[in-house]
Amino acid sequence: MSESPLVLVQRPPTFDFMDELLSRNFPVLTTHHTSSAPLPNSLSRHASIRAVVNMAMLKLDADLLSHLPSLQLLVCTSVGTEHIDLAECKRRGIAVTNAGEAFSEDVADCAVGLLISVLRKIPAADRYVRSEKWVKFGEFQLGIKLSGKRVGILGLGSIGSFIAKRLEPFGCIISYNSTIQKQSITYPYYPDVLSLAANNEVIILCCALNDQTRHIVNREVMESLGKNGVIINVGRGGLIDEKEMVKCLVDGVIGGAGLDVFEKEPGGPEELFGLDNVVLSPHCAIATPGSLNNIAQLTLANLKAFFSNQPLISPVRLD
Template identity: 65%
Template sequence: MEEKSSVSPMVLVHRPPAIDFIDEPLSHSFTLLYTHTSPVPIPHFLSSHAASVRAVVSVGRLPMTAEFISNLPSLEIVVCASVGFDHVDLDECKRRRIAVTNAGNAYGEDVADLAVGLLIGVLRRVPALDRYIRSGQYTRLWDYPFGFKLSKKKVGIVGLGSIGSLVAKRLEPFGCIISYNSRSLKPGVPYLYHTDILSLAADNDVLILCCSLTDETQHIVNREVMETLGKYGVIINIGRGGLMDEKEMVKCLMEGMIWGVGLDVFENEPEVPEELFSLENVVLSPHSAGMTLGSLGNVTEFVLTNLKAFFSDQPLIFPVQLD
């Protein structure tokens, strides 16, 4: 590894065009390049700046393939502003001894908060009744369909990791009865464990999807699970769109096979099945679960701290283990 310099190293920001929260704070300490403003194709752009780029700040999980990385021979560190880092070719990073960091669990609390917000939103029809008032229909007291109680609802958490646990903790004082399904029973957890999602669906009123998307969890909520959950069933998805069979979910909603859904994620974002736009028992959210100004502020701190630490030989926070 070449000697590090503390004077304004060249940092490439690799981000979706709309997410610019990190630009201004970084610009005070680093010379910035951006992939999204490149007038030429990205490989061409990368190779023309090849020698100078020593760090990449990866925002919004845009792919960083081995080819992308191979175009940057001076690259020493990839700082992810995301919790996930599976969009980065870690084998290539390991081979090149490029350091990788992520955002720890910066978004966990916000994601759990929104899960609860979506659940109350669906059960109590919050956005639907807000629409009802804004459209001028509120001309008579209590002349609209009433919602459902949260208290005593049986809630099944799919994936009791850090976010699932935060969701469960928040729902306890609402009088919800919590159980969960996870790869294995979590020792010391006070909630009932179900070995599979069908058993979880059979025993609960609500499913909240908090697990990561893997080959095993792809479409873990299929038609059979929804039929088992039943016609008063509610599903909240703050995990990944691919956890649900979205086509079957739309059918189940339209057939009244389940009662409602609260969705922060979709199979092909930003595409949302248009059939959902006219349904009243559905709350839609644009992958905003982790996106608060507060969390973005925290993440900006982590990114800045890591870049500064790296270029002054200090320890990194949230390093990704590549061994």
């Protein structure tokens, strides 16, 4: 094993689910993301690290990367790579991979679950029963019908496509916005998020977070979506101007929201904690054993492919 490439795994303390799989195949160093030092203490180890598995959504900027002179491969276990300095990776010739489609089914399931939960007020209904309000006050408030809703999907990649496919038999009318119109897709395309919001009753966010998409859902978009409109976010918190969204939800500018992601995590805006028209989820759209197994297998496959000069399974394009 002495000639095998050294792999640094940066992970939350409890995320040990791929330790054994990786250790069986590569010499592995592990750091915990709660540590103030994201790199091993021994500087001599840095020099020999040839791959990093970033499970911690740890921000890897040019400075941190400069401490890893032999780094050739950066494996991100997330779909989004907004925490990585991709330009610096390109400059240095470091290959980058992401989660590809490993989480797509689970995230799509969660998005649909959040949507039904918001419209039919499932968590609020559950609270109503558990707090015995059903007995005390009688009938629960009416929900909102999903069938027939116009649903606009922002970002029609693998997750967005799975969401669309799932919503079709509910009788939802699907349209989308993405960076470019996809010729193979027959759903109506809107060239910007404002027209997507204006023409739909629900918008579902599942695009990448980058300089072009940060706060893409701003006050104007929410006003355009309107007082019965619902936002589902399974992308990143930063896609929405969260401060404005809180105001819009509190003031009834929009009708509701189902949010798996937030600008500040862990946490979420406490102004929403008393509202029945929002459903809050602690960034767990990917969190099933099935997804974890997928990402463990994909991580190993990318490492093996790279170090045997085969094509990467889920490369990130570095333009």
